[in-house]
Amino acid sequence: MTEAELAAALDAIRRDRARGASELARAALAILAESAERLPARDGPALEAALRRHAAALAAARPSMTAPAVLIRRWLDALGDAADPEAMRRRAADEARRLIALSESAVQRAADNAAALVPAGATIATLSLSATVTALFSRLAGSGASAIVAESRPLGEGVVLAERLSGLGMPALLVTDAALGHALGEADVAVVGADTILPDGGVINKAGTYLLALAARDRGIPFLVVTESFKRRPTDLGPVALEEMDPAELGVPPLPGIVVRNVYFDVTPARLVDRVVTEED
Amino acid sequence: MTEAELAAALDAIRRDRARGASELARAALAILAESAERLPARDGPALEAALRRHAAALAAARPSMTAPAVLIRRWLDALGDAADPEAMRRRAADEARRLIALSESAVQRAADNAAALVPAGATIATLSLSATVTALFSRLAGSGASAIVAESRPLGEGVVLAERLSGLGMPALLVTDAALGHALGEADVAVVGADTILPDGGVINKAGTYLLALAARDRGIPFLVVTESFKRRPTDLGPVALEEMDPAELGVPPLPGIVVRNVYFDVTPARLVDRVVTEED
Numbered sequence: 001m002t003e004a005e006l007a008a009a010l011d012a013i014r015r016d017r018a019r020g021a022s023e024l025a026r027a028a029l030a031i032l033a034e035s036a037e038r039l040p041a042r043d044g045p046a047l048e049a050a051l052r053r054h055a056a057a058l059a060a061a062r063p064s065m066t067a068p069a070v071l072i073r074r075w076l077d078a079l080g081d082a083a084d085p086e087a088m089r090r091r092a093a094d095e096a097r098r099l100i101a102l103s104e105s106a107v108q109r110a111a112d113n114a115a116a117l118v119p120a121g122a123t124i125a126t127l128s129l130s131a132t133v134t135a136l137f138s139r140l141a142g143s144g145a146s147a148i149v150a151e152s153r154p155l156g157e158g159v160v161l162a163e164r165l166s167g168l169g170m171p172a173l174l175v176t177d178a179a180l181g182h183a184l185g186e187a188d189v190a191v192v193g194a195d196t197i198l199p200d201g202g203v204i205n206k207a208g209t210y211l212l213a214l215a216a217r218d219r220g221i222p223f224l225v226v227t228e229s230f231k232r233r234p235t236d237l238g239p240v241a242l243e244e245m246d247p248a249e250l251g252v253p254p255l256p257g258i259v260v261r262n263v264y265f266d267v268t269p270a271r272l273v274d275r276v277v278t279e280e281d
Numbered sequence: 282m283t284e285a286e287l288a289a290a291l292d293a294i295r296r297d298r299a300r301g302a303s304e305l306a307r308a309a310l311a312i313l314a315e316s317a318e319r320l321p322a323r324d325g326p327a328l329e330a331a332l333r334r335h336a337a338a339l340a341a342a343r344p345s346m347t348a349p350a351v352l353i354r355r356w357l358d359a360l361g362d363a364a365d366p367e368a369m370r371r372r373a374a375d376e377a378r379r380l381i382a383l384s385e386s387a388v389q390r391a392a393d394n395a396a397a398l399v400p401a402g403a404t405i406a407t408l409s410l411s412a413t414v415t416a417l418f419s420r421l422a423g424s425g426a427s428a429i430v431a432e433s434r435p436l437g438e439g440v441v442l443a444e445r446l447s448g449l450g451m452p453a454l455l456v457t458d459a460a461l462g463h464a465l466g467e468a469d470v471a472v473v474g475a476d477t478i479l480p481d482g483g484v485i486n487k488a489g490t491y492l493l494a495l496a497a498r499d500r501g502i503p504f505l506v507v508t509e510s511f512k513r514r515p516t517d518l519g520p521v522a523l524e525e526m527d528p529a530e531l532g533v534p535p536l537p538g539i540v541v542r543n544v545y546f547d548v549t550p551a552r553l554v555d556r557v558v559t560e561e562d
Contacts, residue, residue: 178489
């Protein structure tokens, strides 16, 4: 991947709201595989420097998401010796594809583990659009389970999830984010994905997750987070930022003295999380 | 007001989302004043029966709102003897206008009482569009206070409040309903209006209020309800229903197996309410 192609790919990743942290981590690895195979470089050290630059840019593209940084760090560990640039290209591309497969498999196993925890016929409340939660729903479709989904403003990722549930044949109730607290009276369990699991056990996920966790606790139903383990943030990666998107997405006209903010994620404290379910358990 | 005019007025009240419970109660009383003055009736008992029928229809038009029923019940108490229909018309019209003035004054005094409770320079979080909360903000404009407002889907009453705050010169931050939990980290107090104060102290208000109250409790800031006392529900009025509006307001295309619901109100349990501020205290 050339520098111009990388800049375009980074921009697309920064603006992407259709894919969650897990899918974007794999997209970043796919870009690195392509960079490894196609980046022009006069020698091994120049190739390594260019790949490390691409990797750093991709790892930092979505500051609320930890999986890209964790998987890319693993990928960097496998780059090895730069004496033979062609061998480095092969190792780097192979390792990127191995890590993509590992992440895909982790998502599926996390969904398996979560499916084993959800009671038969349960009504499951969620929000936004998580690949892992969608994988869980695909396992439960036709089992008597049903969903309650919040629309997830401003862009309505919850509506996209409802479309997928419709395709899966999973009955669902769709409500506004504001109405989720009331709707939760009909739910047996709340399940969300994650963008980051913080070192203290807190969870960064789509805005609204904190309110859902509060309502689940208040109503006495479990609050589960289902995620591949690569979203656990190592302490040495440093603090995580809550990404803020374009306020224009709210569709509000400019008003003197009124500031519109579109903070896209929130932090759910560990004390509200009943269980983090990964591929490991 | 004729029967056809009443039917149109009832329909407008049922669909009204720009005016809160307090304003709609006064609108109902204004309709009754007009009915008292203009309804054709062959004699006193016929007039009384027609007025009682109008009153019952108006009191029941918005089942989540208690002020119309309470104020209309007071109005019925003043109808008096039907022997002289012209005297009854005058009494009924005068009493309707007296109760409108009483309600307006109660809203202003409740806002005065709330303003005295809010610390100087406070950041006040709210949602939806309450006449009483707007009256509170008009008292605090220019004092160094500021607001955090949730947009209040599906129809965006919070955006209308932000427009009014802009007009008042009160600085405000506008966020999605989902992002209110995170934004509350910057707030000193949460303040909402009410559609009904239940006999057990619970509060019926716009959907999202329950989540705001949970977040206020979790963040350790006070959750205040500011309202005229006419929204306190007498036990003999019977249970209150949560109104459900047209699901099409969410703007979601039809999806097989997916039910869209637009429950417009929710119930905040008394244990989450730090104080109900009325004109009486």
